[in-house]
Amino acid sequence: MNSYILDNSLLEEFKQAISDHDDFLINTYSNYNGKNLWSLICSAKDWLSVSVNGLPYIELTHSHDDVRSLNVLQLITTYDIVLQSIEQLHRVFNMEYPLKKDDSVFNTAVPDDAYFAQIRACFGAHPVDLRSADGTKSTNKYFASWSSDISNLGDNGDYSVYLYSNNPDVVQPIRFSMSFAKIHEYTVKRYSLLSSMISEIEKKNDIFTEEQRRQKIGSSSDVVEQLQILLKENSTRIREGDGYHYEIQTLIELFTAPQDFPKEERQEVEKYLNSLHVLVDELYEALQSMTYCENGMTHGHLLHSKSPKFNRLHYDLEKVFEYLNNPYFRADRVDYHLRRLISKGVLPPYISRRTDKLDLQLLLLARLTSNEKNIK
Template sequence: MNPYTLDDSLLQQFKQAVFDHDDFLINAYCDFNGENRWNLICSAKDWLSVSVNGLPYIDLNHEIDDVRSLNVAQLIMTYDIVVESVKKLLQVFDLEHLLKGDNSIFNKPVPDDRYFKQIRACFAAHPVDFDSTDGVKVKVKGSNQKPERYLASWSSDVGGNADYSVYLYSNKPGSDPIPFLMNFAQIHAYTAKRYSLLADIVKAIEEKKEMFSQEQSQRPIRRSANVVEQLQILLQENDVRIREGDGYHYQIKALIDLFTAPQEFNEQEQEAIAPYLRLLKPLVEEIYQRCKPCGMCQTRLYFDPPSLV
């Protein structure tokens, strides 16, 4: 089993926040300035789940050298998925990326994000074609001078002071190979530090939902003594505050159908139907009270009309 894993509880907090507030998130982000950010939230959530839950099963001690190299590549690409997913979520919720210029993990002249991409290039993403040996791109002077490109040897865990290493070869004749080293603990620390920003994203979801609820609570909902008219008002408010087909849309429509259904029954059946409809009226008030104080339900009201049979 791979010891370099990420805290599953943080992922669960994020997934729970998305689940608890999905009505709000869909309404707010399915068309955000012409962009479907809700789809981005779902994509990031899914791939974070794949990555965090799959990490423990990456075998870094496989007996075959080539398999170990591929598994190292898988580890690095999995970390990259986590980092990029968190980065995209920060953008969705307009949060500042506080670690954008951080270089505290690798302690290199370039930010950790750029150096990690160098590691990714050498060991996983495109080891046969990259433009730097240390994450710093060399500026080429003169239009006739071809830029220097680099290629990595196969990765190995044999010898050296690192967990894995490659040799970087230049496309320039006569250049000496350059060793490039990588430590599992470092790339794990780098990823875990950025993964921890999910806590800020969870907080942002809850704060934005609360802000939306406060804004909606300032919008009054008109009252009507007529139960059907009140339900139609609630249906309209529900569709405006959330969107048609979500929130209490189904429950309100079911109640409207029940209260407006033909009642051409005999006297005995009328005696059974009248108290049944009276029992449904408190549900109308309950929906009103749930919508009025917060603008969007914190909890779902499950409504299954009882059978008349």
């Protein structure tokens, strides 16, 4: 097993920060000045995961010289993926990359980033097309030999290559060595910057939340108009199609259903619709205060009945709601489930596939919640 690994707990903390604030991040960065930077965040997170979790399995002590040389390249390339991810994340979050001129690890004539790029090039990234022998500008081109293990020679480093110049007057090759411990130290220093990114994500989310709280949501005495306002605010404050989108859209459908029912059912659904106003108020307060809760709302049972009375009809109800919400659901398959609900008294006998879907949804939800204590 390779001992030059990175702290997995830091990566997990970063991934958790992404998960905890994904609504904000998607809403903000999926179209940021015309660019989908959310895709970049996901790519960086995924490749950090591949790199950090894969590092322990890079075998640096393989018995075959050529395989060992390729595995050294794999280690360097894996570190480079980590570095690129960190740099890209700095760009996404408009953070200044603090190690741009740092030279504290390799202590050479060029910054550490430039010197690591030279190591990467010499040890396999493009060893037959080198523009420098030490990371500094050069008029000559160089070509690297195969890489060799030199740790057993007591030399300064673990692996080295010989660099041959394209200048025929330069006869002696240049030995270029690198140390696993040094490139690991260099990578850890940059990988540790994930901590500041976690703080930055939380800071930006807090700023966004406070800005939205200060923005007063419009109000209307017309319940459908109010719900349309909330639908728009949900897209801005959480994100389009997520958050409370389903609840708000369902409420709009319920309040705009044709209500082509006999008098008795009209009275029943009117009572149910009146009870929904408290849910509209709850949605307004949740969006205004930016207190979105994935575990549901106090009055969420008005749209999602939890009454044990219907446990034995769970599958039938599931299929009817799929028929109502899934345009690709085969309509003829719902007939059996409607008959089941009618036979159990959940729906009246005149209900069929010919019933308007919005009316069916309204009547069904009214019946499912009719025994809830909050219905008055």
